[in-house]
Structure formats: C-alpha cells, structure tokens
Amino acid sequence: MGNIELKELYKNTFNAVSEGYGHSAMRFFSTSAKHVASYLSLNGDEHVLDVATGTGYVALNIAKKLSDGQVTGIDFSEGMLAQAVKNRNEQGVQNVTFIEMDMQAIDCQDNFFDAAVIAFSIFFVEDMKKQLIHIAEKVKDGGTILITTFFANAFTPLVNLFIDRLCKYGVEVPSLAWKRVASKEQCTSLFKEAGLQNIKCEQKECGYYLKDASDWWYIIWNGGFRGLVNQLSQNDFKKFKKEHLAEVKELEYSKGIWLEMSILYTIGKKAYPVKIL
Numbered sequence: 001m002g003n004i005e006l007k008e009l010y011k012n013t014f015n016a017v018s019e020g021y022g023h024s025a026m027r028f029f030s031t032s033a034k035h036v037a038s039y040l041s042l043n044g045d046e047h048v049l050d051v052a053t054g055t056g057y058v059a060l061n062i063a064k065k066l067s068d069g070q071v072t073g074i075d076f077s078e079g080m081l082a083q084a085v086k087n088r089n090e091q092g093v094q095n096v097t098f099i100e101m102d103m104q105a106i107d108c109q110d111n112f113f114d115a116a117v118i119a120f121s122i123f124f125v126e127d128m129k130k131q132l133i134h135i136a137e138k139v140k141d142g143g144t145i146l147i148t149t150f151f152a153n154a155f156t157p158l159v160n161l162f163i164d165r166l167c168k169y170g171v172e173v174p175s176l177a178w179k180r181v182a183s184k185e186q187c188t189s190l191f192k193e194a195g196l197q198n199i200k201c202e203q204k205e206c207g208y209y210l211k212d213a214s215d216w217w218y219i220i221w222n223g224g225f226r227g228l229v230n231q232l233s234q235n236d237f238k239k240f241k242k243e244h245l246a247e248v249k250e251l252e253y254s255k256g257i258w259l260e261m262s263i264l265y266t267i268g269k270k271a272y273p274v275k276i277l
Contacts, residue, residue, distance in 0.1 A: 014054075014075075021080075021222065023218055024215075025210055025219055026222065029054070031206050032204070032206055032263045033060075034061055035204060035263075036117060036146065036148065037064075039146055039202075039265055039267050040062070040115050040117075040146065041144070042065050044068055044069060045066070047072070048062050048066070048069065048072070048113060048114060048115045049072050049074070049108065049113040049116040049135070049138055051117065051121065052075055053073030053074060053084055054077075054080045054121075055087055056085075056087050056098065057087075057119075058117055058119045059096050059098070060096060063096045070095050070097070072096075072097050072099065072113075073097070074098075074100075076101065084098045085098055108138050110138060111138070111141065112139075112140070113143065114144070115144040116136070116138060117145075117146045117148075118146075118148075119147070120150070122149065123178045123179075123181050129190060133195065136270045142272055144267060144268070145270060147187070147266050148263055149181040149263070153262060154260060154262060155219075155259070155260060157251070158257075165240060166228055173228060181266075184203065184264065187266040191268040194268075196268030196269060197268060199266070201264055201266040203262055204265065207260050209259070210256050210257040211257075212257065213245040213246075213257065216245075216257060217245060
C-alpha cells in the first residue's frame with residue numbers, strides 16, 4: 001500500500017472513530033495528556049504546536065498551563081477536529097486554535113513555536129526521522145520537542161489474544177506501527193538521528209482496569225484495530241467477536257480486566273546553529 005493510500009486509510013479510520021475517544025475505556029489518552037505539560041517546563045507565555053492533536057486532549061491540557069500563551073493544534077481528520085472544538089468549547093478554553101492540516105506538510109512559519117508535541121502519532125509515518133525533523137523546523141532554536149509513544153508491553157496480553165485469533169481467521173496482521181518506537185532505546189535513537197539534543201526518555205505507568213470484556217472491544221472498535229476486524233466477512237466477524245470476548249472474559253478479576261499501559265515520554269531540544277568563525 002502506497003503512502004497516499006495508507007494516509008487515506010488512516011484518515012478514514014480516525015474520522016470513523018473520532019466520537020469514541022471520550023469513553024472511559026480509552027482514558028489512557030486523557031491520563032497521559034495530563035503529564036505532557038510538566039515535561040515542557042513552561043513559563044506561561046509560550047506558543048506550542050500540537051501535531052496530530054486528535055480530539056485535543058494534549059492541546060487543552062497545555063493551554064490551561066499558559067497564562068499568556070497559545071496552543072495551535074493540527075490534524076488531518078475533520079472528525080477528530082470536530083471533537084477537539086467540542087471539547088474546547090465545553091471546557092471554556094480560549095487560547096487554543098485547531099486547524100485541519102497534514103502533519104507531513106505543516107504549513108506554519110519556521111522557527112516560530114517554543115515547543116512542539118506529537119502524541120501517539122509519529123509511528124504512523126513511514127519515515128519518522130524525516131517527520132521529526134519537519135516538526136523541529138517549526139520550533140525555535142533551543143526549543144523543546146516531545147513525543148509520547150506506547151511502551152512495548154502496552155495492551156498485553158489482550159492484544160496478543162486479539163492478533164492470534166485474527167490470524168486463525170486468515171487475516172494478515174501487519175507489524176504494529178507503534179512497536180517501532182516502543183522502547184527507550186528506539187525513541188532515543190530516533191531523536192539522535194533527527195539531530196535533537198539533551199534527550200531524555202521517561203516511562204510512566206498508566207494502566208487501569210476495564211470494567212469487562214466489552215470495554216476491550218470498545219478499544220478495538222474505536223481505535224486503530226478496527227481496520228483489521230473489518231477485513232472479516234459478516235459471519236466471521238460475529239463468530240470472531242464472540243470467541244475473542246469469551247477468551248478475554250477469562251482474564252477478568254473482581255476489579256475488572258487489567259489493561260497494561262506504559263507510556264514513553266521522549267523529550268529533546270532543537271540544536272542551535274553552529275557559528276562559523
């Protein structure tokens with residue numbers, strides 16, 4: 001699948017699932033977003049770019065920390081942006097602007113933003129190094145770039161059961177994109193290759209209990225996994241769902257079903273240009 005076709009697939013998927021991101025089953029998005037601002041060491045007057053803003057969780061959390069600053073959130077999914085605007089209006093946040101824009105062609109002034117953030121999205125691009133450099137171009141010299149990614153054990157063992165059963169139905173499951181930046185070593189290496197400096201990568205535990213197997217199915221159906229199950233025929237879909245939820249239910253405890261969720265926060269600084277004497 002070419003880059004254009006893949007991008008269109010992602011866009012259609014995110015438009016389809018945009019209204020589901022506010023559900024408690026997917027609260028790793030909102031929980032992880034609350035930690036982002038603390039890594040940026042904000043003074044309160046910064047201009048921050050939130051790349052692939054989605055429904056605006058990160059942008060809104062940062063904006064609330066800026067007494068005299070501004071956040072610009074961009075995303076290529078009109079469905080996601082509609083939810084972001086809705087969330088902004090409901091929370092009464094004034095200093096956030098949401099713009100429909102492809103993160104691979106950011107039409108913003110170079111060397112303008114004090115910081116840039118890209119949460120759970122860098123791995124959707126084939127050339128992550130090129131993408132990170134493109135984002136850094138929009139940030140001032142010495143500015144901060146931060147990405148959030150899933151740690152390698154995220155969603156386990158639920159995702160393993162899911163993939164194993166899909167394979168039994170003849171669905172060809174590609175390598176999970178987020179696995180390319182699922183360790184501290186991978187994230188640090190990416191930042192070094194992009195020419196960033198003062199790199200740090202920290203891991204935070206954000207796991208929680210799903211109330212039951214239906215919560216896990218909600219994550220499947222309202223996230224990137226939907227495209228995989230949509231490859232099943234109508235009859236196989238019903239059979240697969242029944243069988244998979246039955247095996248997931250076996251993992252249920254008194255508190256529910258544990259969702260393993262470790263998040264990596266990788267931070268770096270854009271280098272100052274070397275002065276030639």
